[in-house]
Amino acid sequence: MPAAFSAVFAAVEAFLEHERAQVPPWFTAAFGAGIAAWLWIPDRSGWSAAILLGLGLAAVGAAIGTRRIGGALQFGGLAFAAGCTLIWWRSEHVAAPRLDRPRVAAFEARVDRYEMRAAKGDVRLTLVTATQGLPRLVRISVPDEDVAIGLGIGARIRVRARLQPPPPMALPGSHDFARDLWFQGIGAVGRAIGPVEVIEPSPGGGLDALRERLGRHIRGQLRDRAGGIATALATGDQSAVGDEDAEAMRRSGLAHLLSVSGLHIAAVISAAMLLTLKLLALSERLALRFNLVLVAAGAGALAGLGYTLLTGMQVPTVRACIAALLVLGGIALGRDAISLRLVAVGALAVLLIRPEALAGASFQMSFAAVTSIIALHHWEPVRKMFGPRDESRFSRILRGAVGLLLTGLVVELALIPFALHHFHRAGLYGVAANLIAIPLTTFVVMPLEALALILDPLGLSAPIWTATGWSIDAMLVLAHRVGEAEGAVAMLPTMPSWAFALMIGGGLWLTLWSGPVRRWGLLPFAMGALGAAMAPVPDILITGDGRHLALIRDDGVPVLLRSRTGDFVRDLMSEASAYDGDPLSLEEQGFARCSRDACVADIVRHGTVWRLLATRGRDRIDWAELTKACADADIVVADRRLPRGCSPRWLKLDRQSLEKNGGVVVFLDGSPRVSTVAERVARHPWRS
Template identity: 55%
Template sequence: MASSAASARSTGFRLLQIAGGWRPGEALERWLEAERGQLVLWIPVLIGAGIAAWFALPDANRWAAVMLGGLAVAAAGLAVGGSGRAARCVTVAAALVAIGCALVWWRAERVAAPVLARPAIVAFQGKVERIEAMPARELVRVRIAPEAGSGLPGRVRVNLDAADVPAGLTRGAVVKLRARLMPPAPPAVPGAYDFERVAWFDRLGATGRGFAPVEIVTPGEAKSGLRERLTVHVQSQVEGSAGGIAAALATGDRGAISEADSEALRRSGLAHLLSVSGLHVTAVVGATMLLVLRLLALSPALALRWPLPVVAAGAAGMAAVGYTLLTGAEVPTVRSCIAALMVLAAMMLGREAITLRLVAFGALVVLLLWPEALMGPSFQMSFAAVTAIVALYESKRVRGWFERREEGWAPRLGRGVASLLLTGLLVEIALTPIALFHFHKSGLYGALANIVAIPLTTFIVMPLEAAALFFDLIGLGAPFWWATEQALRLLLWIAHAAASAPGALAMLPAMPGGAYALMVAGGLWIALWRTPVRVAGVVPAVAGAIWALATPMPDLLVTGDGRHLALRMPGGEMALLRDRAGDYVRDMMAENGGVDAELPALDGQDGARCSPDLCLIDVERDGRRWRIAAARSGYLVPWREMIAVCRSVDIVVAERRLPPGCTPKWLKLDRTMLVKTGGVAITFGTRPEVRTVRRAGARHPWIGAETVMPARD
């Protein structure tokens, strides 16, 4: 009996040992062994985590803590790890996080350059570095390096009216002009576009508006660059926004697309077609390979003696590099070019071409060269879409659904449509959190619109445009340009139809960074692992989504200069303090307020009492009444009256400094306070919350950067 019991215990012991349920370390080792082919995919993710930590944390002490902590964990892993894979993974992961944080810190210090101290109207002379025509806005954007001794930053960017641009203005010219310049602007309100950060990494110290006359002191290059000439040629053949899209596909220049059409493309989920990325590079590579292969195969001698697929792949690689340079070498294009070259190299070597390792390598190259790109929507959306597609089609089950088989044309067509629909749906799921975080809105019909728009662009528009450019060499491109224009107008019609459909847009004004990080982490966990443990990624993804949806919308938005205020009314709409606010302010306030409508004026709302200089309004939230006072003009209100108003309200907002005796019951937002906080978003309720653009203790290089100011004339 005893031996029988012992035997049973021994059998159970062995079963537990085999199952690994009683020794977590062994179970972890077996799991990592099963996933060993996927571990390399986490290299760019961990470097990106270090980069994100640098942007998220406020000062050098915390950045140093991340790096030293990572190195300490790596050292501990080396000391106690032995031969286990888990310890090695921890060591490498911690070191990569530290490397990512150090990399972006080094990059931020390396690009350091002075910025303009305050707005000023200046006359200066400088060398033109870049010219960007924007026909849809009747502007030309010029980047200029002012001459030494001007007292200006090293690079400034000015917008000129198209009519004021002198003939013969080309890159390399030295020009003399007057302009109203201002420092790069921080986000106007929490969650808005951070141009100040982008300008820092672009070494741009001031932006503004130039005035006529613009004098060319020294001529520049005899001709504009190939990109500029090609853009002008394309836009001369196809008018309007259709020509702008054609130019965007050929050279990456989107300046001729009207704002209405750009907004329709964004709302319909088709804006990715304007950013030269994987879709466009793939079309160029595929077309080049097909053309070169067919032409070389016409010669029996070459077909018998040369490896034509290898030659065609080499030609396609050169075409991909040339197309990337022609279109401005933006992050999505560079990533797509790297990926294309990797695919072509794999084809030459007889290896599987399109894999997640290829995507990871492309991301790693971009992060090593431009670590700040991680924070931009272009990088995030580009890699999210490609990762989702490749991960989907690496699944054996999905490939089994859609692989080629002997069947009639109807099932084959249905299978192809289903494949496109599934791909489009997955891409929309992957991109929606990114779009909501950065732009506060996302199109809901993108999957359906892309089913038509992607094949239309890839197999009709781009081949027609390429044929038109080719036949222009002998003066016979007109029929192809006409066909290209009709196809592009169809694309715009699809965009407007999808954008204007009921419920076409999802709005989410305030997404906490933590909620976004959870969704990204969950998505990566699902995409990059292969064993059933990947399902665990659903937990953080869903938790992040619930957190984001549960976050209340802001009730009050105040811009960093104190001039503009948007208040949520009882019906949910936002009303603007100044009815003469510009289009940019209106759009920005609407997006960050979660409103897809024109914002009405505050003085026309119930409960608002407004004079030309001051507005008083009462709002009620969760049983509490809030009274807000806001200055509407630059004229001074009599001192005693202002003191009395301040004491009777909960919040006072003004673009100028208010007297010390102005003491509202809850919050005073005048120039003195807003200089410290930047723009402000306030949520009323039982537990009021205030979010600011400037976080206490933030010390990123672009905050409090070295400033310069030209001498007063």
């Protein structure tokens, strides 16, 4: 046994020595794993155990000594413990009072953030209040018609608003808005009632004001749909993009074009470098006396920083900017800086500042895309296939097109698990769409828009704006055609956390190692993909307030208890049930009997009939009638408090129960069970 152990130890040591250049990115992965562990583990005792586990691994590594295994365990354990500790500390550091119940309040406040949402016809304000009984930070929406002159960042206002606590996760596995607002320090959200009174107007100025003015100017030049897309490309503000266009971009796999990230940063920096280099090279004296490539790199760095600040420093933008600055640093030093270490440094920089970003789709998808691209082009067969060589122009163009198609395919495959996990859907035709849309955006739309903005002061921009609008319209036509094609979208219900973790781990193993051992990453990835594919479709979905319920038919179509529901709830129910379409109404189904007060439905699953009783009216129901109906039902759901005499055969979900458990998902398979939001959120500080 000792001999076998020594052989394994020596083999691992030799492997780490051979892969020593690939080891550093794993420390960033370990740091992120510590953050993920804190988000997944339910309570303080578990968080403490995770930190102690990391420190224990580090102690084992220190005991082993200076060998590769010892160093990997030591630094990996410390990174894991540091990640878990950092996110725990930050969750406590940003803790702020939250509203405990809905209320209508009139108060004075200072505008901290001003976001125009042109597509929704309102403005979203983040306010700093000083009113007793209200949280310090409040976010409200104000209809456009109630926006007063002088309203902006820094303005002091008086407003009356309907406020409520931060909305919790609506269903198990859906997006956790309460977590987002917790880390932003926002303690209440709501909507203004009536006009906003400006006590002291906004002083103006600042990047937010510049971003807002630029967005207004662009939408003034390009009206309707094109203006929203152009605003998103220039300022990163997607609020002016219409719902239909945004949905088409998501379904076609082009939504990443609206989020300012690597593609946009690269385009801006490349354009700045090219212009600087060409203009300075016109002077023979400058060309002979200075390193113009270095000067152009500096100009590109300034352009990238300015664009990042202008677009609001979102996670993918910051990541792309950091990566670009490292690349430019490599150019200045005469080295190739494009590597997985570059990605790891960028990810670590973001996580050190905002560790909670790890849970967001933006962080995960942007880094997954870049990592997959770099890993692909560092793979030896690909390097040989697309490396520089003497050939005809046609062959070079053909190889470039093949390389672009292959890169797009790899990126789409890398993003599918994240899209299915966060949005329950993934575009299947994104490779073909991106093959057209990426060059169109990079080489046509963005240069035309930049040129139009430059020519605006001279009054010569009208034809350029027209051409910009045409090119954006072409991109939208592509998005809608692809998104509406049959089979364009794959849908999946909420996948198990372990399946998603296995796919992430397998993907990291595939991309971060360089030798044949990387193939072993296919095994956990395949296991995770199988687990995700086998995720069961729920039978009943209930929101935490008990007002909205969806029953999933045998053919997968969700039917709603209340036919008059907003788009958010309808989309929520469709996504959670893995249905690509609009839900139907329960009262129209043959297996249901509905009145103004309630619906009774008989659900047949695996030869068993389950009777569901769900209330939907506001009027008082006769006690005797209600208790009799409860006794005849297996499941009772109500948005009111039900009497003790209401005793269904299996499950009772009334206001009291739902306030404790939050949204509920019911499975009526061989072993009936429920999953709740309370189980998901556990003891994390943003729980309701």
